[in-house]
Amino acid sequence: AQSVSQHNHHVILSEAASLELGCNYSYGGTVNLFWYVQYPGQHLQLLLKYFSGDPLVKGIKGFEAEFIKSKFSFNLRKPSVQWSDTAEYFCAVNANPGPPSKLVFGAGTILRVKS
């Protein structure tokens, strides 16, 4: 079965520190990749997505992610975090691109940014 692994369940950083959240998936074929964010008390919002082309994708709020096919990875990065980045981050994979787009989610990483 397809699976998505997020390596850290809890991350605590100080403001201005750099962030990298790991995501690995198990499927070997064509994939669509997503990072979603859930701010406290809010619903999931899309941060960024990879469909094809440039493996370095940029999303909202200064986030970016790099797709490394050989490593089955799609790590999320941000050079300098802010207190407002405190949230839970989910990596998701669609291992059969096309309808109906069934996503497999990782367990999530809770990020707390100290001001």
Add this chain to the structure above:
Amino acid sequence: NAGVTQTPKFRVLKTGQSMTLLCAQDMNHEYMYWYRQDPGMGLRLIHYSVGEGTTAKGEVPDGYNVSRLKKQNFLLGLESAAPSQTSVYFCASSYPRLGTTYEQYFGPGTRLTVT
């Protein structure tokens, strides 16, 4: 344009009671999904629908039923609630346009507690 809405936001049930969660979307999306979110497990797909009148099982369908009588609504039913169904339930929708990443749009969630 409200996006994806869910009713109710919170609910407490006793074991054996039944209830229906309502999801509505105003984006004319064909596909709709129900997920449950449990701590440390990310989101898991319960059921999904690729169009009005159609439903299909996801990863964790047992104990749930769904119906899609209208394109804009997707109902999730619990016939006999169990404590194991205590969770946060998210509805999502997406559109099937070719050449897109079939991004899913999420509702705000329903927090259900079964005692």
